[in-house]
Amino acid sequence: MTFMEGIEFKQLTQTGLNTIEDFHLLFPHWRMASVQKKLLATNKRRDKRFVAIKEGKIVAHVRFVSGKGLHRHRVEVTSLIVDPKHRRQRLGSELMKFALKAIPKKKKLVMLSVDSKNNAAIDLYRKLGFEQYGLLKKAAFLNGKMVDNVLMAKEI
Numbered sequence: 292m293t294f295m296e297g298i299e300f301k302q303l304t305q306t307g308l309n310t311i312e313d314f315h316l317l318f319p320h321w322r323m324a325s326v327q328k329k330l331l332a333t334n335k336r337r338d339k340r341f342v343a344i345k346e347g348k349i350v351a352h353v354r355f356v357s358g359k360g361l362h363r364h365r366v367e368v369t370s371l372i373v374d375p376k377h378r379r380q381r382l383g384s385e386l387m388k389f390a391l392k393a394i395p396k397k398k399k400l401v402m403l404s405v406d407s408k409n410n411a412a413i414d415l416y417r418k419l420g421f422e423q424y425g426l427l428k429k430a431a432f433l434n435g436k437m438v439d440n441v442l443m444a445k446e447i
């Protein structure tokens with residue numbers, strides 16, 4: 292656990308009601324049932340979620356998924372989100388740093404993809420040492436439209 296002005300960073304280990312409700316607030320487009328399902332899949336060996344907690348509530352989240360087989364040296368970052376009321380306070384960066392430190396030594400490459408128009412996130416990742424290695428056209432659906440993804444990686 293690490294602290295930053297009343298903020299605690301930790302790996303998520305509990306899947307109780309508070310957690311489910313906090314997640315629902317962070318990801319309002321996720322249905323409760325799907326939140327529950329995602330959380331139950333958490334903390335398996337390959338799938339780790341890290342959170343920032345303020346006054347007992349989850350205010351930021353990120354998920355790190357380990358590769359397997361030929362890709363066992365990789366970690367994929369997904370679902371970085373900071374509660375809108377707590378943005379621009381370095382929570383996203385500090386949570387990422389905390390999670391990056393928790394990666395086992397045998398992992399060598401951290402990867403992620405991000406909406407090419409999401410300059411805030413791209414900037415955050417760049418400042419943490421991620422570099423763009425590609426652009427995947429029509430990579431995702433966002434509000435009914437296909438969007439491109441910037442592909443980024445960082446060697447560790």
Ligand SMILES: CC(C)(COP(=O)(O)OP(=O)(O)OC[C@H]1O[C@@H](n2cnc3c(N)ncnc32)[C@H](O)[C@@H]1OP(=O)(O)O)[C@@H](O)C(=O)NCCC(=O)NCCS
Pocket residue numbers: 370371372373374377378379380381382383384385404405406409410411412414415416418
């Ligand atoms: C992107 C997001 C995670 C950033 O979290 P955050 O805690 O506000 O970011 P930080 O305070 O750590 O900012 C770190 C750097 O990122 C960049 N940044 C973050 N938010 C920014 C914004 N709104 N506009 C421009 N740059 C921004 C800046 O370079 C910033 O450094 P600075 O504070 O020295 O200028 C947050 O805005 C969020 O949850 N967005 C919605 C979900 C999302 O887009 N997730 C990424 C999916 S890949």
